Amino acid sequence: MSVMDKKLTIKDIARLAGVSKGTVDRVLHKRGKVSQKAFDSVNAVLNEMDYEPNLIARNLKNNKIYSISVVIPDPSFDSYWLPCVRGIEEAIREFKAFNLSIKTHYFNPESTKSFINVNETVLALAPDAVLLAPLFYKEALNVAEKYHEEGIIVNTFNNQVQSEAIKNFVGQDLYQSGRVAARLLDLLSNNEQLAIIHLNESYKNAVHMQEKERGFRTYFSENNGQDSKIITLKLKNPSIETNLVQFLEENPNVTGVFITTSKAYQIAKIIGETEHRKIAIIGYDLIEENVAYLKQGTIDFLIHQNPKRQAYLGITCLxxxxxxxxxxxxxxxxxxxxxxxxxxxxxxx
Amino acid sequence: MSVMDKKLTIKDIARLAGVSKGTVDRVLHKRGKVSQKAFDSVNAVLNEMDYEPNLIARNLKNNKIYSISVVIPDPSFDSYWLPCVRGIEEAIREFKAFNLSIKTHYFNPESTKSFINVNETVLALAPDAVLLAPLFYKEALNVAEKYHEEGIIVNTFNNQVQSEAIKNFVGQDLYQSGRVAARLLDLLSNNEQLAIIHLNESYKNAVHMQEKERGFRTYFSENNGQDSKIITLKLKNPSIETNLVQFLEENPNVTGVFITTSKAYQIAKIIGETEHRKIAIIGYDLIEENVAYLKQGTIDFLIHQNPKRQAYLGITCLxxxxxxxxxxxxxxxxxxxxxxxxxxxxxxx
DNA sequence: ATTAAAAATGTGTTCGAACACATTTTTTAC
DNA sequence: GTAAAAAATGTGTTCGAACACATTTTTAAT
Structure with missing residues (x-):
């Protein structure tokens, strides 16, 4: 079996099988209307020569414009989403040669109503596919179902939502990401007391934070045979500072904290200003404020969720x-x- | 300026400029034989509408087969290179629709002669481009020059070689990677004595290791105002074990080691078997033996150089x-x- | 003013797959 | 055995860019 220098075309297959290119086409696409004899001889050639269609030529002819709607939070509410926008722009640039129409729609990440409304709008546009950041679990299930009924492909990223209506999820294993944080703190803080801090977040992140906590705790229970030294703390504005300071005073053995959201900088600020012992801090996401404390040494590690690549891969998949x-x-x-x-x-x- | 739903074609430009597609083509490709009047009116439309040629159609017509030769060490000598092979295979798969002929050529990573011979072979093949892992600096400079004289594009990955004959380098900033290791050890080992270990490597990796050491030392001199606590150790077979054990006995304050090559597992094995104090270990590359010690906890961190992606990006660039x-x-x-x-x-x- | 040469412009074909449509062959019915 | 219906097969066009080639227009020369 020699490697062919020139790629085979439908015309070549037709010639080798002693039929016309139309017949080969019908065999390839299972369009029927082919005699058993022709079917066999074409397949014989196909098996022998392993033909691969020229995707360029196929795409040139296909003049349908595929429309993709992207539904994500408005980055002006939360700059976490800014990289997503850039990832989508990059995908648009990369695939501009193809017949694609990619449009982005923003919703207010603090309003389920906004989420529902934007999805109603997109539904009315009847795109071929939707790439969704399903921040609100229940509502997302609902809209995914509606898209699915209309024959619109639903892909998701950032948040995992279990549904048969959703074709693809791009993101991270949050349980494992909790374990990564645990391993880091384990090395850093000499097995003293540790704290998990769920910071200032509404229910929309509930699953996120729970999975991270589960991974974190599981790591320690596997490796130290006890997870009693881990304390979970839920802090909310405006009492974050007073509660945190009080907590640290009451627990002098706490040597490390794991913040499950992207707001680690708020904790870093307080600890940097009030604490004298070294407290290891691990948080999420490379937003500006976090990176500043990382460079300065107050935050030790950040876990990167790569929102840009998540969005980019969400598009490339489609x-x-x-x-x-x-x-x-x-x-x-x-x-x-x-x-x-x-x-x-x-x-x- | 509205976003066009349908992309403009040469025919559209021709219609709008009141000329034929042939004239538009001549203007776009600066082939001359165009009157000033026609030139101006076509350009006016082009400026107005910012036309982008359909790369698919262009490529369909272009039936030149581009040949790329990849020159890397034989993975059977050093399994570090196995992921590179997979990266290249992935690129081949991804771009099989295009007119490409990508062939891989192996050399013996322990023999400069083999390196030179393989490159002579490739030179004789006269490909359009070469993707090179330039393990041997001087020899690589030489062959790059020869390729360049023949009009063959030379791209490199893994090792950086400064030359005007080389168009592209894919790899890591080794100085910065030394700093990353330094930061990790800084957090892990309470500012005790540290060791840099250059392990069992011939001159071919000299630049690599030096850059990593420079980054490592610079980090500490910036952050602690002294780098005297860092000791550089060069170990070679067969005396690795005796020398290392002796070194650790003589330096009881050493609490962390940074191994600049992919052979950290050799150090981990010795330390794991002989030492009782905790010594932090940081090494390079996710080869099987290293990962085993990482999971077991003897090695604390590995720095991933992503050889697969390096090779993959080397191809995609071309x-x-x-x-x-x-x-x-x-x-x-x-x-x-x-x-x-x-x-x-x-x-x- | 006429013709040849030069310049400008337009037309037609190609690449490979997809599919509509035309033509040929086979089957069925009476 | 013949006509109509059904099945099978072949042909031709399209997508957009590139380029060879044909045609038209302009310029130069006598």
């Missing part, structure tokens, strides 16, 4: 499906990047 | 150039991934 007829994988898990002051810049482009 | 006529960037720096026992699996595909 493009691969529409343009290159690849099948959509159920989940796409991104690596859990550990970031310290010295490698942070590489993850912020 | 494909982008040949097929999509993008310009080649001088360097492509990959993030310096910090790996512990909990996130290792995500980097090993």
């Amino acid at each position: 493009v691969d499906h529409f343009i290159f007829s690849k099948e959509i994988p159920k989940t796409t898990l991104l690596p859990i990047d550990i970031v310290n002051s010295e490698n942070a810049s590489f993850y912020m482009e | 494909v982008d150039h040949f097929i999509f006529s993008k310009e080649i960037p001088k360097t492509t720096l990959l993030p310096i991934d910090i790996v512990n026992s909990e996130n290792a699996s995500f980097y090993m595909e």
Whole structure:
């Protein structure tokens, strides 16, 4: 079996099988209307020569414009989402040669109503696919179902929502990300008392935080045979500072904290100003304020959730499906990047 | 300026400018034989509408087969290179729709002669481009020059070689990677004595190791105002074990070691068997033996150099150039991934 | 003013897959 | 055995860019 220098075309297959290209086409696409004899001879050639269609030519002819609607929170409410916008722009740039129409729609991340409304709008646009950041679990289930009924493909990223109506999820294994944080704190803080801090977040992040906590605790129960030394703390504005200071006073053995949301900088600020002992801090996301405390040394590690790449892969997955007829994988898990002051810049482009 | 739903074609431009598509083509490709009047009216439309050629159609017509030769060490000598092979295979798969012929050529990483011979072979093949792992600095400079004289594009990865004949380098900032290791050890080992270990490597890695050491030392001199507590150790087979054990006995304050090559597992084995104090270990590369010690807890961190992605990006850079006529960037720096026992699996595909 | 040469412009074909449509062959019915 | 229906097969066009080639227009020369 020699490697062919020139790629086979439908015309070549037709010639080799002694039929016309139309017949080969019908065999390839299972359109029927082919005699058993022709079917066999074409298949014989196909098996022999393993033909691969030229995706470029296929796509050139196909003049359908695939429309993709992206539904994410408005970055002006939460700058966490800014990299997503850039990831989507990058995907648009990369695939501008193809017949794609990608439009982004923002919702207010603090309002389920806004989420529902924006999705109603998108539903009315009847796109071929939706890429969704399903911040609100219940509502997301609902809209996913509606899209699905209309034959619109629903892919998600950032938040995992279990539903048959959702084709793909791009994101991280949050349980494992809790374990990563645990391993880091385990090395840093000499097995003293540790705190998990769920900071200033509404129910919309409940699952997120729970999974991270579960991973964190499981790591320690596996490795130290006891998780009693871990304390969970829920802090909310405006009493964050007083409660945290009081907690640290009452628990002098706490040597490390794990903040499950992207607001670690708020804790870093308080600890940096009030505490004298060294307290290790681990948080999430490379937002500006966090990185400042990371470089300064107050925050020890940040876990990078790579929102830009999540959004980018969410789009490429759909493009691969529409343009290159690849099948959509159920989940796409991104690596859990550990970031310290010295490698942070590489993850912020 | 409204966003066009349908992309403009040459025909559209021709219609709008009141000329034929042939004339538009001549203007776009600066082929001359165009009157000033026609030139102006076409350009007026082009400026107005910002036309982008359909890369798919362009490529369909272009039936030149671009040949790329990849020159890397034989993975059977050093399994570090196995992921590179997979990265190249992935690139081949992804771009099989295009007119590409990518062939890999192996050399013996312990023999400069083999390196030179393989490159002579490739030179005789006269490919359009070469992707090179330039393990041997001087020899690489030489062959790059020869390729360049023949009009063959030379891209490199893994090792940085300064030369005008080399168009692109994909890899990591080794100085910064030394700093990453330093930051990690700084957090782990309570500012005791540290050791840098250059392990069992010939001159071919000299620059590599020096840069990492420089980054490592610079971090500490910046952050602690003294780098006297860092000791550099060069170990070679067969005396690794005796020398290391002796060193650790003579330096009881050493609490962390930084191994600048991929052979950290050799150190981990010795320390794991002979030492009773906790010594933090940081090394490079997710090879099987290293990961085993990472999971077991003897090695604390590994720095991932992502050889698979390096090779993959080396190819995509060339494909982008040949097929999509993008310009080649001088360097492509990959993030310096910090790996512990909990996130290792995500980097090993 | 006529013709040849030069310049400008337009037309037609190609790449490979997809599909509409035309043509041929086979089957069925009476 | 013949006509109509059904099945099978082949042909031609399209997508957009590139380029060879044909045609028209302009310029130069006598």
